[in-house]
Amino acid sequence: MSGPPRAVAVLRHAVRGGLRRSPHPVLAACSGGADSVALAAALAFEARDAGVRVGGVTVDHGLQPGSAQRARETAELLARLGLDPVLVLPVQVTEAGGPEGAAREARYAALASAAVEHDARIALGHTLDDQAETVLLGLGRGSGPRSVAGMVEDRPPFWRPLLGVRRATTREACADQGLPVWDDPWNVDPAYTRVRLRTEALPLLEEVLGGGVAPALARTAALVREDLDALDGIAAAELARLAGEVGDGSLPARPLEPLPAAVRRRVLRGWLLAAGIPDLQAVHLRAVEALVTRWRGQGRVDLPGGAGVVRASGSLVVLPPEVRRADPGPAPLEEPLP
Template sequence: MVGPPRAVAELRTAVRNGLRAFPQPVLVACSGGADSVALAAALAFEARGRVGGVTVDHGLQHGSAERADRTAALLRDLGLDPVVVLRVSVGGDGGPEGAARSARYDALDAAAEEHGARIALGHTLDDQAETVLLGLGRGSGPRSVAGMVEDRPPYWRPLLGVRRATTRQACADQGLTVWDDPWNDDPAYTRARLRAEVLPLLEDVLGGGVAPALARTAGMLREDLDALDALAEAEFAALTAGSPDGSLPVEPLGSLPAALRRRVLRGWLRAAAVPDVQAVHLHSVEALVTGWRGQGAVDLPGGAGVVRASGRLLLLSAPDRGGRPDAPDDLEEPTRD
């Protein structure tokens, strides 16, 4: 008995375990490109009735509505049900790439909630490598260098171990028509230049294997970061136990390794619903522990603030601050070195 072509078999294998592990239905986010079409075909074959599809029309290119309708028709031909076309309005914040991404994910979040489904995304190993390079170049921290996560509800990325060339071959083997987005080759976009210029140059200089190596590095780093996060959660629980005001004791916090201490502080601020905490805010709050010189309140997004008083870090909400005093009356004296 002859099996499916090698590329088709690889796609089906990539989705099989994830389908078995989770009971809820799946919606494939499909742009009409080779990656998401190949994913849709693999899921349609393996799931046998538990998979639907969703395609997003950003309205940014001529003929986008007709193309979205053609993609929806292709998904229905594959046997997916339901199939939904989402028309979105793209704003201007974050540049064209960022704004389109925000609008797309907002629509996909809503679809996941409405249908009680996971959203399957067609990101490949090559996308992962590009994401790692972007994170390195922007210096945006280890989490961005650790790349995309395979399963982070409601999103599921089963193809992170599959090469982009394999998805294209799988589509060709099955006679599936795909759409090549011209924006993917437009050098005006950073990711397009990484794909067309930077990665090929690295492959040439380093003798090949760069994309798998970057993806492998992301996976190892993500394991380390997950372990640190778990340790930080335990430390946070211990430090806040028995603290009715949610304050943090400075002395034991200061004795933690920096990587744990910053994670505890970030978790503390997030637990208090402080929005958009950036590295600059985190380092300023940490300085109240490790670089204490009697400084006043650290200002945070949303109008909140953090002060050091009586050997503890106190979070002041925006309403509590009123006229934005620097600290409560019992602000401790700085240590004299």
């Protein structure tokens, strides 16, 4: 007996293992495009054997004419595939950060809320090609290794099972199954940087380098992510050791100084996040690090949310927002190093 067409088999194989890893229901996020429709169809098929309930969700951003009708049609397609429940989530998109960024923020917030409400994982249709574009954007912006590491397959509540699948394969799978596909006009609008990467930069790199650029970028992301995960693990162990020595929420400063910078900054970041500091940026982290590596008796470092950090009696101490600059805390500031 013959099996499914090659592209359909690739999609089903891509979701099979991850679907069985958790008993939690899955909601397939679907825009109506080829990637997410192919993902939804594969999940609907594999759900029968996995014993996992699979539903669908589509987000209406309200940014294009007919968006509500498009969302309804997508929901109807998901229902025909056998997904249950099927949700349509209208969102309000602000103008902050540009239309693309604002739409993404509103979409992810709505999907995260749906995940909580239904105790579900959200399956996203990002492909290997999306991963390559993300890595290239990170390289071009100099955003550091975390951005070059690209998207993570499984970061609850979001699950991206297609990061090893090419975009052309998802389109082929839809054609093989007679599934309708909607091509978002934003995806071909050169006003967006990612579109120009997709239609101009990557094809040029493929031509100049002789092909294989997108898979190579995706492999680079995986290798960088392995290194980052290792560093994160080392830093977490170091933070637990140092914080355990004092047990009062402070962090000994001098043991941090000889650590490699990549580990030291992770320790500081983990410590600050555990203290409830919101919206921590690189500029804040480096200012706190200077209390360790360039200690000259400087005062409080201000942090988001009104909190601050001082170095007192050999330790870094987080001051809550109500403690003002004039009051560095109960412990006297140590003498700066000569």
